[in-house]
Amino acid sequence: MELVSPVDYAKQSVRAVQDYSLLAGRSVANLFAHPRYLTDTVQQMDLIGVGSVPIVVLTGFFTGAVLALQSANSLARFGALSMTGQLVSLSMVRELGPVLTGLMVAGRNASGMASELGSMKVTEQIDAMRALGTDPTKKLVTPRVVAAVVMLFFLTIISDFFGLLGGFMVAKLILGLDTYEYWNTAYQSLVYGDVVMGLTKPLLFGFVIATMGCYYGLQAKGGTQGVGRATTQAVVAASVLTLVVNFFFTRLLMAFFKIH
Amino acid sequence: MTEPLQSEDVIIHFEDVAIAFDDLVVLDGVTFDLHKGETKILLGVAGSGKSILLKLALGLLKPDRGHIRVLGQEVTQMKENDLFELRRLIGMVFQESALFDSLTVRENVSFRLREEHVSEDEIERRVRESLRFVELEHTVDLFPSELSGGMRRRVAIARAIITQPELLLYDSPTGGLDPVTSTTIVELIVKQHDEYHTSALMVTHRLQDAFTMASHYYDSGAKEMRPLLGAHGEPKVNLDTTFVILKDGKVIFDGNAPELARSSDEYIREYIA
DSSP: OOOOOHHHHHHHHHHHHHHHHHHHHHHHHGGGSSOOOHHHHHHHHIIIIIHHHHHHHHHHHHHHHHHHHHHHHHHHHTTOGGGHHHHHHHIIIIIIHHHHHHHHHIIIIIHHHHHHHHHHHHTTHHHHHHHTTOOHIIIIIHHHHHHHHHHHHHHHHHHHHHHHHHHHHHHHHTSOOOHHHHHHHHHHHOOHHHHHHHHHHHHHHHHHHHHHHHHHHHTOOSHHHHHHHHHHHHHHHHHHHHHHHHHHHHHHHHHHHTOO | OBOOOSSTTEEEEEEEEEEEETTEEEEEEEEEEEETTOEEEEEOOTTSSHHHHHHHHHTSSOOSEEEEEETTEEGGGOOHHHHHHHHTTEEEEBTTBOOOTTSOHHHHHTHHHHHTTOOHHHHHHHHHHHHHHTTOGGGTTSOGGGSOHHHHHHHHHHHHHTTOOSEEEEESTTTTOOHHHHHHHHHHHHHHHHHHOOEEEEEOSOHHHHHHHHHEEEETTTTEEEEOBOTTSOBOOOTTEEEEEEETTEEEEEEEHHHHHHOOOHHHHHHHO
8 A cells, every 4th residue: 555645645635625615615606607507406406305205204203213212211210201202302303303314315415426426527527518618516516515405404304303203103102192292392392593403404414415425526536446435435524524513513503592 | 818819820729838747747848739620630659648638728637837729718827617618619529438428319419509508499400410420310319328439439529519619629539449430430530621621639549540531531422431632543641631749748740641751750650650
């Protein structure tokens, strides 16, 4: 294995951050410049949004269910089993809904974007597009970013709902809680800040996931092996960055909404 | 942004162009001109920087040194957004065709027209016309993966010529093809030149293709390529077809076929032998 000097490694890292920042910036700037590719955006929305519904539903449902199951034991010790709805609701809406949906979409779509764009890169299709007078960041990157941001928002709502439903099924069928009590505590516990926090995060996660997927795809080189490497890197980077961004953004929003 | 050319006749002007990747010097002080109506063939061994030269002309890469003027514009100084405008006047055929594999032949060939919001009727007419030119009208609904290597090259030519560009760049259009298919591609390039007189820069490492292009013309009546003959039936060459030979990143020959044949340079003599 070839050894890289620390100076070269540092230069490569700084260049990678610079290239990523430029791509991310351009993907936003393209929204204010012609041409805009609406058809491509809708197509990506279908691919990212509609295509991800089954995994988001399943993930949300079983996460909510297991939350109710796990928390029941602890809550019962304090005689607070009736708070199950509140616990599931707060956990799903504030944290698990957006984060798990983000991670699912990162695994499914960041990889898809990286492999698709990576294949296009190594077979000179990206160069061909530029040679035909079309900006690949406008035609390929911006539609994916917009689609991911918009669809992750709605997917998170779906995930939250099915998480609550999963929690309810456990609460009703296994813990024997009252339907009204579960939904009432779940609803009452949520404040404006919780909902805003839970629905603002996916916008940021969608942006991170799509730009990461596109960045690694457009950086791919070295044939099919390079595409495979780009795909893996995209999923890892998108997932890790989603979690890192989640922490800092949560802290910021908690300070903003004075949530403790 | 746009600077007038010294001579309106010059379509591409390379002046002292150099580019290196890490420590590898690929082009070092390359200078040549492509004139209007001329077909210039870039020859050189694999890795001599021929394809890089085409990418430089298109502004897909920036040189480390030198000036490149294409259709009167200094591409080395242009921003990417301005380059997109310029590239619309240029047709490029890539080495491995570079067709969009998720689009049909129709969508590939019409890509640029759709970007320009041309009407559907007009697109259909011009796609058919372009595919008829390369004799592949029947493949209009197929995907690139359903075509042979030679057919893909022909579709790539159809995509490049659909807007009737002022300049065509061919990157090893016959590379990796069998001799019969190669001749078909060369015949198409000769046909394109003889019918539209488009200036062209072609990269190849196949000398026989270069000489075929210089010594043949397209007979539109017979619909085939025929040898150029002089008044007394002797073989003739087209002086509009010129050659540039690259060696170690430098131009070691720039001239037409008779000049190439007369060259006393040992490397060139060995190369054309």
